[in-house]
Amino acid sequence: MIGLHTAAQVRAAEQSVLAGLPAGVLMQRAATGLATVCLGLLGRAHGVRVVLLVGSGDNGGDALFAGALLAQRGARVTAVLLTPDRAHAGGLAAFRRAGGRVAEAADAGLHRADLVLDGIVGLGSAGGLREPAAVLVREATAGPGLLVAVDLPSGVLADTGEVPGAAFPAQHTVTFGAVKPGLVVGAGRRQAGTVHLVDIGLGPVLAEPAAQQLTDADVVPHLDAPAPDDDKYSRGVVGVLAGSATYPGAGVLCTGAAVRTRPGLVRYAGTAAEGVRAAWPEVIVTAGRPGDAGRVQAWVVGPGMGTDDDAASVLAEVLATDLPVVVDADGLTLVSQRPELVADRTAPTVLTPHDREFARLFGEVGTDRLAAARRGAAELGCTVLLKGDATVVADAAGTTFVNGTGTPWLATAGTGDVLAGILGAVLATGLPAAEAAAVAAHVHGRAGQLAAEQGPLIAGDLVRRLPETLARLRAGAG
Numbered sequence: 001m002i003g004l005h006t007a008a009q010v011r012a013a014e015q016s017v018l019a020g021l022p023a024g025v026l027m028q029r030a031a032t033g034l035a036t037v038c039l040g041l042l043g044r045a046h047g048v049r050v051v052l053l054v055g056s057g058d059n060g061g062d063a064l065f066a067g068a069l070l071a072q073r074g075a076r077v078t079a080v081l082l083t084p085d086r087a088h089a090g091g092l093a094a095f096r097r098a099g100g101r102v103a104e105a106a107d108a109g110l111h112r113a114d115l116v117l118d119g120i121v122g123l124g125s126a127g128g129l130r131e132p133a134a135v136l137v138r139e140a141t142a143g144p145g146l147l148v149a150v151d152l153p154s155g156v157l158a159d160t161g162e163v164p165g166a167a168f169p170a171q172h173t174v175t176f177g178a179v180k181p182g183l184v185v186g187a188g189r190r191q192a193g194t195v196h197l198v199d200i201g202l203g204p205v206l207a208e209p210a211a212q213q214l215t216d217a218d219v220v221p222h223l224d225a226p227a228p229d230d231d232k233y234s235r236g237v238v239g240v241l242a243g244s245a246t247y248p249g250a251g252v253l254c255t256g257a258a259v260r261t262r263p264g265l266v267r268y269a270g271t272a273a274e275g276v277r278a279a280w281p282e283v284i285v286t287a288g289r290p291g292d293a294g295r296v297q298a299w300v301v302g303p304g305m306g307t308d309d310d311a312a313s314v315l316a317e318v319l320a321t322d323l324p325v326v327v328d329a330d331g332l333t334l335v336s337q338r339p340e341l342v343a344d345r346t347a348p349t350v351l352t353p354h355d356r357e358f359a360r361l362f363g364e365v366g367t368d369r370l371a372a373a374r375r376g377a378a379e380l381g382c383t384v385l386l387k388g389d390a391t392v393v394a395d396a397a398g399t400t401f402v403n404g405t406g407t408p409w410l411a412t413a414g415t416g417d418v419l420a421g422i423l424g425a426v427l428a429t430g431l432p433a434a435e436a437a438a439v440a441a442h443v444h445g446r447a448g449q450l451a452a453e454q455g456p457l458i459a460g461d462l463v464r465r466l467p468e469t470l471a472r473l474r475a476g477a478g
């Protein structure tokens with residue numbers, strides 16, 4: 001599990017640790033970790049050209065101390081000071097002692113740098129990058145150097161990933177003490193590149209993380225192989241209410257994903273019965289109502305189901321049960337017309353909107369995706385899985401997950417139906433809803449990555465590659 005900590009949480013931990021340490025120790029730890037990552041990326045130090053973009057705060061201090069370490073190893077390091085009279089004094093002195101050169105932007109050699117270190121602004125970021133920082137970032141981006149951000153890409157807000165204006169498009173971000181949500185969610189995720197976490201000793205005093213990200217190791221216990229005493233009922237029976245006579249595809253995909261995730265027993269009820277039966281003979285299929293399907297431990301309702309009166313009554317029927325329910329796609333459209341169907345429930349409900357569906361339910365997502373998911377969950381007393389390139393899951397108690405797997409190739413028709421099926425199967429095992437949703441999003445993203453290895457993926461590829469995805473996860477090679 002990767003804990004995601006806000007700027008305030010990191011600063012509070014820093015204060016608490018600093019109280020028992022000589023001044024500057026944390027910055028030294030940060031700078032040493034930063035220089036080590038840079039050396040690893042460059043492969044060598046001697047003769048390489050490094051340019052530091054140095055702002056007026058401690059973020060610039062980190063860059064200067066790291067630049068000094070690189071200069072000591074033989075790198076040719078040049079610093080551009082955005083506000084020379086306010087540059088970190090200790091860092092600048094160390095940098096000069098180590099042979100570092102201070103230059104104006106025009107003379108810094110950004111056009112031939114091997115590596116550019118962005119120490120313009122970190123946790124102290126407010127608003128989009130101001131000039132002259134923004135123009136410097138544009139020059140660095142146009143040059144050949146590897147773009148490495150110190151703590152956060154400048155211009156990214158730590159807590160939300162909001163990028164209100166210009167920002168440093170890092171290929172790598174070396175972050176200190178804890179991963180900040182802004183590095184893994186929203187627009188910030190796209191600015192951060194590969195995130196390297198440097199331990200500066202905040203661990204023991206950090207508060208509970210504001211959000212979490214699952215790793216492969218975290219999901220595996222929920223995807224366990226059957227035990228010898230398991231039977232087809234004991235592994236969680238999921239019921240799927242999806243697709244329609246005109247559009248059987250969503251029913252086939254959603255049911256297939258459930259079968260392929262936990263092949264204990266899957267039931268299907270709906271007007272796509274014929275197509276589902278043909279595609280998945282393993283599934284117990286009825287063309288009737290949910291009540292005709294037999295006992296299940298969780299329902300998935302909505303994909304491709306339509307929004308007519310029949311669909312609305314199917315939705316109302318399952319939401320009236322005391323079973324966990326995943327509501328997706330057309331089901332969400334119907335819930336936006338009758339939110340009380342969810343709000344009145346006591347059993348877990350997971351809503352899986354993309355941004356437009358979310359807006360119909362709860363108003364615009366806005367730039368803070370974590371807050372949006374929490375707001376929706378609190379409003380209806382449910383779990384919200386807000387889809388995106390970093391899917392966010394939040395429940396009404398505020399438990400929040402940010403997904404870290406996936407690929408842009410997943411933005412294709414039917415992949416949401418597959419996610420709903422995976423989620424239903426995981427939810428049927430009795431896992432708490434937010435965790436189930438986070439596990440499902442993780443597995444879905446890994447399946448997407450696997451399928452994308454062989455070119456453009458279609459949703460059916462995800463279903464086909466699920467067994468291998470799960471096997472790889474179990475083998476620790478996800």
Ligand SMILES: NC(=O)C1=CN([C@@H]2O[C@H](COP(=O)(O)OP(=O)(O)OC[C@H]3O[C@@H](n4cnc5c(N)ncnc54)[C@H](O)[C@@H]3O)[C@@H](O)[C@H]2O)[C@@H](O)CC1
Nearest residue numbers: 014027030057058059121122123124126127128129130151
């Ligand atoms: N908190 C911690 O635990 C540690 C913090 N360290 C470093 O300290 C940083 C935080 O330092 P500070 O609090 O001094 O703040 P920063 O250095 O992040 O930024 C402060 C300065 O940036 C300028 N600034 C703010 N928004 C700007 C914008 N949009 N465009 C241009 N300039 C802008 C402000 O004028 C301000 O002086 C962290 O990001 C990290 O790099 C590390 O040294 C290690 C420990």
Ligand SMILES: [K+]
Nearest residue numbers: 118121152154
């Ligand atoms: K930075």
